[in-house]
Amino acid sequence: MAVRLKIHEITKSFPGVKALRGVSMDVMEGEVLAVIGENGAGKSTLMKILAGVQPPDSGELRWNDKPVSFSNTAESQACGISLIHQELNLAGNLSLAANIFLGREPHRFGWIDERAMHKEAAKYLEQVGLNVSTKTLAGELSIGQQQQVEIAKALSCNAKVLIMDEPTSSLSSGEAEKLFRLIVQLRERGVSVVYISHRLGEVARLADRVEVLRDGANAGRLNKQEINHQAMVRLMVGRELSQYFPHQAHPLRDVRLKVENLVVAGRVSHPVSFEVRGGEIVGMAGLVGAGRTEVLEALLGVRTALAGKVTVDGKSYTLGNPKAAIHAGLALVPEDRRHQGLMTPMSVEENLVVVSSDQRSRFGWLDRRGDRAAAQSQVEGLKIKTPHLQQTAAFLSGGNQQKIVFGKWILNKPKVLLLDEPTRGVDIGAKQEIYSLMEKLASEGVAILFVSSEMEEVLGMADRALVMHEGRITGELSRSQLSEEAIMELAVGGVAAH
Ligand SMILES: Nc1ncnc2c1ncn2[C@@H]1O[C@H](COP(=O)(O)OP(=O)(O)OP(=O)(O)O)[C@@H](O)[C@H]1O
Ligand SMILES: [Mg+2]
Numbered sequence: 001m002a003v004r005l006k007i008h009e010i011t012k013s014f015p016g017v018k019a020l021r022g023v024s025m026d027v028m029e030g031e032v033l034a035v036i037g038e039n040g041a042g043k044s045t046l047m048k049i050l051a052g053v054q055p056p057d058s059g060e061l062r063w064n065d066k067p068v069s070f071s072n073t074a075e076s077q078a079c080g081i082s083l084i085h086q087e088l089n090l091a092g093n094l095s096l097a098a099n100i101f102l103g104r105e106p107h108r109f110g111w112i113d114e115r116a117m118h119k120e121a122a123k124y125l126e127q128v129g130l131n132v133s134t135k136t137l138a139g140e141l142s143i144g145q146q147q148q149v150e151i152a153k154a155l156s157c158n159a160k161v162l163i164m165d166e167p168t169s170s171l172s173s174g175e176a177e178k179l180f181r182l183i184v185q186l187r188e189r190g191v192s193v194v195y196i197s198h199r200l201g202e203v204a205r206l207a208d209r210v211e212v213l214r215d216g217a218n219a220g221r222l223n224k225q226e227i228n229h230q231a232m233v234r235l236m237v238g239r240e241l242s243q244y245f246p247h248q249a250h251p252l253r254d255v256r257l258k259v260e261n262l263v264v265a266g267r268v269s270h271p272v273s274f275e276v277r278g279g280e281i282v283g284m285a286g287l288v289g290a291g292r293t294e295v296l297e298a299l300l301g302v303r304t305a306l307a308g309k310v311t312v313d314g315k316s317y318t319l320g321n322p323k324a325a326i327h328a329g330l331a332l333v334p335e336d337r338r339h340q341g342l343m344t345p346m347s348v349e350e351n352l353v354v355v356s357s358d359q360r361s362r363f364g365w366l367d368r369r370g371d372r373a374a375a376q377s378q379v380e381g382l383k384i385k386t387p388h389l390q391q392t393a394a395f396l397s398g399g400n401q402q403k404i405v406f407g408k409w410i411l412n413k414p415k416v417l418l419l420d421e422p423t424r425g426v427d428i429g430a431k432q433e434i435y436s437l438m439e440k441l442a443s444e445g446v447a448i449l450f451v452s453s454e455m456e457e458v459l460g461m462a463d464r465a466l467v468m469h470e471g472r473i474t475g476e477l478s479r480s481q482l483s484e485e486a487i488m489e490l491a492v493g494g495v496a497a498h
Contacts, residue, residue: 001028003065004192005050005081005161010059012045014395016387019045021216022059027161030190032183034203037213037236038427039399040385043196046213047163050194051083052076082154083163086398088146092139097121099138100153124152128182144175151182162186163194166398168202169425170336172288173453180206198399198427200232212236237429245460246436248443249479253278254313256447257299257416262308264298267291270472271308276416276447281438283462284451285487290468292451293335296418300332301325312416326355329415333406333422335451341405344394348386349375351393351404356411378407382433399426406434410441417441419450423457435461455484469493 005027012020020042027033035043049056052070061068063079070076073083090099097118098105106116121134130148138146147167154162164183168176183193183206197203203210210222212235220235256278261271268291276282284292297303298319299310305319317328334340343351352375353360360370375389382403386396393404402425409417422438423431438461442448452458458465465477467490475490 001031003027004029004063006060006062006065007046007050008060008062010046010049010056010061012042012049012054012056016391019216020049020056023213023216023218025211025218025221027192027194028209029160029192030187031208032187032193032195032206034195034197034207034210035213036197036200036203036210036232037219038429039403040397041213041236041427042216043213044165044397047083047165047194047196050076050081050161050163052081053083077157077159080158080160081163082157082159082161084147084150084154084165084167086166086169088143088150090138090146090149092137094138095135096125096132096138096141096149096152097134099149100124100156104157120156121152124156125149127155128152129178142175144171144178147171147175147179148182151186159191161192161194163196165196166198166425167195168197168199176202198425200229200428203232204228214238233428236427246432246439247281247461248439249463250279250439250442252280253445256313256445257449258311258314259295259299260309262295262298262310263306264291264294265304265306266294267471268294268298272473274466274473274476276449278415278445278447279442281442281448281450281461281463283458283465284449284468285453285455285458285465286468286491288453289470290491291471292468293420294471295468296332296420296449296451297334299325299418300330302332326412330418331355331409331412331414331416332418333409333420335420335424341408342393342401344392344401346393347390348379348384348393348396348404349389352378352408352411355408356413359412374411375407378404378411381437382407383430399430402426403430406437410437414446416447416449419448421452422450423452423454455487458482458487459484467491 003026007025009022009024010020011022023046037043048054052073052075068079100121101117105112107113118134125134128148128151130145138149167179186193195206204227207227208224210227210232212219222231254277255275257276260273263269263271272295286292294303298305301320301322309316310319312328318324349372353371357366357371360367384403385400393401422434438448459482463479465482465487466473467475467487469491474493477486
């Protein structure tokens with residue numbers, strides 16, 4: 001196989017951070033190359049350089065053995081490179097055809113040739129297996145479908161190297177399967193796919209080769225037959241990670257969270273009831289769309305509860321009012337942390353202390369020193385990679401932004417901690433830190449309810465699991481009853497086999 005794109009000794013610094021310290025790798029024709037590494041290792045930075053989003057400080061790119069440099073994304077695209085960002089960039093109020101040809105619309109007599117545009121667009125949508133009209137508005141599609149449109153757009157630019165930065169992080173498992181099939185087809189057609197993911201199972205399944213980055217440098221590469229979980233982890237973190245789930249059963253205390261007949265606007269139209277005790281870690285399993293996030297959001301009051309009663313330590317609070325919920329002792333770490341939980345123009349410190357600052361203030365005065373110490377403790381505890389506490393949150397890597405939102409809620413010392421996909425987008429080391437933290441909080445008596453689509457995580461961390469299907473709880477499994485089959489059966493709507 002021939003080298004299509006050669007990346008040679010690329011460096012890139014930001015104030016206080018050496019993001020890339022001379023990284024080299026080759027992208028071959030028609031291969032799936034996975035690029036993996038811990039949060040902040042430099043993966044997205046390198047991809048943005050390949051896509052012309054930002055220039056390198058030094059180093060060289062060669063395309064088919066000729067030096068190339070890109071001063072913008074259009075130049076990189078013209079060369080044959082397309083980057084699909086994790087945050088998809090489609091214009092929701094434009095048709096699919098308009099999105100695909102945005103800025104490159106075919107013209108006829110000086111007018112946009114709508115017919116030609118829709119005809120061409122249909123061709124590319126068909127190639128990616130998306131069966132919807134080209135006149136559909138992009139905003140009406142699911143995330144998985146929007147991603148298919150982005151891929152169609154890349155194909156229409158004749159992409160030879162297609163870069164996907166954490167493409168599956170917000171897909172349902174069905175959508176992810178579709179994407180994997182498409183990736184295999186693209187490779188067969190000679191397209192090179194550069195694939196970034198923290199899900200090592202996916203990487204093992206898809207990748208022809210793996211490149212590992214650590215702290216902005218090459219940490220090693222694996223050929224097809226060398227790719228396995230252990231080898232990848234060893235290269236990523238530089239050591240073996242043994243005991244993956246630190247779970248222990250903690251002595252159960254009184255019921256802390258009690259939910260009675262909760263009905264939520266939207267999907268959860270059947271009354272939901274359950275309890276979580278202090279010291280207990282309860283997992284909420286189910287397929288994407290089962291209504292789990294809706295339940296958590298209703299508990300915190302950011303989504304309308306139509307009926308129901310919720311108490312924390314025996315005291316009820318007004319539903320539909322996040323302030324009341326937080327005051328009652330609830331905290332919710334949302335699924336989409338970068339959008340829902342982070343104030344990106346503010347500093348790491350400001351973000352970390354924003355909810356808990358009041359708790360530390362005395363006589364109406366903010367305790368600045370206390371705030372700083374609290375922020376520092378989270379940066380250390382969660383290993384948040386930042387040059388200093390005053391760094392603007394927007395400049396942190398995706399996974400590190402997620403950790404900030406986690407840390408901010410922990411600092412508020414909740415009685416009941418609601419976690420929505422707590423480890424999505426974080427690397428394998430940080431995953432363990434988050435699991436240990438859940439254990440520690442449970443041992444201190446916090447009631448923890450976590451939603452997870454990762455089966456392993458539910459099996460590994462839950463004392464008990466609630467399984468949801470189409471807006472209702474279809475069953476409850478104690479730790480001894482927990483198995484993949486039992487969860488799946490309930491998740492697709494079956495009845496618990498007690
Ligand atoms: N515009 C920027 N300004 C300042 N620092 C930045 C900027 N972009 C990236 N960095 C820093 O560069 C380092 C590498 O970040 P990058 O986003 O490439 O990591 P990553 O490997 O993609 O991590 P993740 O898995 O968390 O997405 C991080 O320390 C990050 O904070
Ligand atoms: Mg990244």
